[in-house]
Amino acid sequence: MTASNLSIPNSNNIRRIVLDNGITLLVYENPNGQSVNVMGSLHAGSIYESPESSGLSAYVASALMTGAGSRDFDDIHSALEDNGADLSVRGHIHKIGLSGKALAEDLRLLLETANDILRNPVFPQDHVERLRGEKLTWLQYSNFDTRYRAAKAMREALYPPSHPYHYGAFGNEETIKRISQRDLQAFHRTHFGPRGMILVIVGAVAPKDAADLVQDNFGDWQNAHQPEVLSAPLANSPACSQRQAVFVPGKTQSDISMGVIGPARRADDYLAAQLANSVLGEFGMMGRIGKSVREDKGLAYYAFSRVSGGHGPDPWTINAGVNPDNVDLAIDSILEEIEILVSDEVSDEDLADNQSYFTGRLPLRLESNEGIASSIHSMQSYGLGLDYLANYRELIYEIGKADLLAAARRYLKQEQMVIAVAGPQQEASGTND
């Protein structure tokens, strides 16, 4: 670490404490500003639910704040809102995520509320039913959203029903109608506990004060029933490329979602894949795909690629929104760019541009309390080490053109790619051997 890294969160300026019950607390004091940000996670995502109860974990997350201990819905929300504070809980595939912000003077309120809703939720029957209606409305609306439908069709074709990534975290109409109050209570009782929980606090607060507040609130939490942490199983790529067509009536534009199985966050070639992806569909005006599909051919307002890279084998995706008449031309243009990326090394200039882009954007990512909290949470959650950001520049500049080519070739195999199109055109789905 060099002197220039001193302003970057690292093992010297992040206060890390592991409570006796297994909660890992990380505090970073940022005196610039008046607010404080809290970010946390628990191993209780949708990977812990069965396909028959798809959406259960996210349902639990959204119901936590409807009643806890002796406090009802209005008590919980009034306490926060009267002080301009915000707290939300959201379900993901591997984890439940917690996010909150408040003026620094209200950190105690934020932590007391978080403690209460995570440990003592009541799941009142009337609110369970109200949330069910809201979830069904959202699912019905999403069924007419071309971007949602294309992404869903791509995901379901890319991962088999035996894999947890086949299912979205938010369930479907059938499962949401079935989930009961008792299901919510049972899932919470089993999966919510301190072991493996991460809590990050960033803002205008002294580390000791934050640590004392966390100890006072969460220090006595225990749950002997917590299961072992689940990892996502490896996913086999499809045996052949597939094309999925989803008819969504009444739309003027089609959405394309193309995907292959990509690297997990801890994969050795994760950063190389990220750099390759940036060349393909991110850097500048959406990379080479943006140049071809948008700038040169004028086919789309958006056309970009993304490596998700989470706790398991998340997809590497390419998305575009185009006029139905231009779907095939856009897909062909994207495939051409992929073919170039897996055939030839990128230029020295491309590599240098993207390395500079990756390292140069760190100050922006770390400008806000929320950005700092998110970065620290990622370092802890993915086991990257608290000096990951301090060493980030070296990691990026160790990667060479051959590494980008190898990562692109390893993942971006057209013969294993799923291409899903959702829009007003009616066409048949199929496979290509």
Add this chain to the structure above:
Amino acid sequence: MTNSTRTTLPNGLTVILKEVHSAPIISWWVAYRVGSRNEPTGKTGISHWVEHMMFKGTERFPAGLLDREIDRAGGMWNAFTFMDYTMYFETVPADKAGIAMAAEADRMNNAIFDPGETESERTVIISERQGAENEPTFWLQEAVQGAAFRVHGYHHRIIGDESDLRSMTRDDLYAHYRHHYCPANAAVVAVGAFDTDEMLAKVNELFGSIDARERPALFVRHEPPQQGERRVNVERPGKTAFCEICHHAPPATHEDWVKLKVMDNILSGSSGASDNKTSRLYQALVKTEIAASVGAWLLPTIDPFLYSIMITLREGRSAEEAEATVLAEIARLQADGITEAELNRARKQAKAAFAYSTEGVTEQAYWLAQSFILEDESWFDGFVDRLTDVALDDVQDVANRYLIPQRRVVGILHPTDPEAETASA
């Protein structure tokens, strides 16, 4: 937020600078006083299209060069067109701001508008509109705006009407650019880690040589008073109904605007600080299971625009029921006013929202640019103080004067049977 400095160069360019040394970053903005409000029929969407063309390059900074340079520096850049303005920004590491400043100075005067690039961008913009059309609420909001404004440029959406997007020419776009893009019609704003004197000298060096021109006349037609409630109905395939209830509101610089902002906070909770599940409309519509969600907007605009409430209906509940519920809440507000506790909550939320929004240089620069468009930077600097000065009676008073049928426009989106659409496709 304080300590910004304002200077006007001899060519008329406004320069607003604010030093913030919490991070080695500078956010650099250029704001032009032209947006969709200034577009006549036949040229709708032209401000937004011109914004796109500004990324197609100048002789000195060819297309793609600025994007690449900013990304290479690890920066963030974008542009957006609103009803009242067009803005461009780059947030970059402090030692890399020079290229962004130079490029913005160059494209204020030297954008090329290549005919081939113009045609290529035509289809991109039509694609942008078609992507928006995929959202049912786009159609509803377009219909409501059209009904609310018969004369004023707020009549049409920023993206423009497709017929205009198909008929406008390169020369139309270039003429719009030449007319509106000049120092006297713009402000540059910088917030971040710099020395004010040095930054001002740099701005002078880059922008000072651009020829002075008279501040251009803007196309504006004033909307006559509405003569009674207006209603529109929209039908789209789907399963979800929406109801939008709007009332004509004053401009952001009017003394009533901040009073309506407090009223909105109490009705919908839209402070930007939290999702406000204790707000009156959430309690009346969502908690009672009439709606799946409710949101509201009171945008800070130059001319009188709308206070809009958008409701997403739950299956089996009617838009009429939602509308009646909103009108009952408005009647309660008009008759009984608000409580001291509600007013205090609005004040605390405003203070918190202000604290959150001013922690990043990008947000601070945006608000300074927005303030320039509306009035001057005092509009935002004094926002929390003005809001704190709002009294209990003020809120009841504006509710009685603004939330009345004569100022109201109601739009309902009725979902139609998708199966019927399938059969006829």
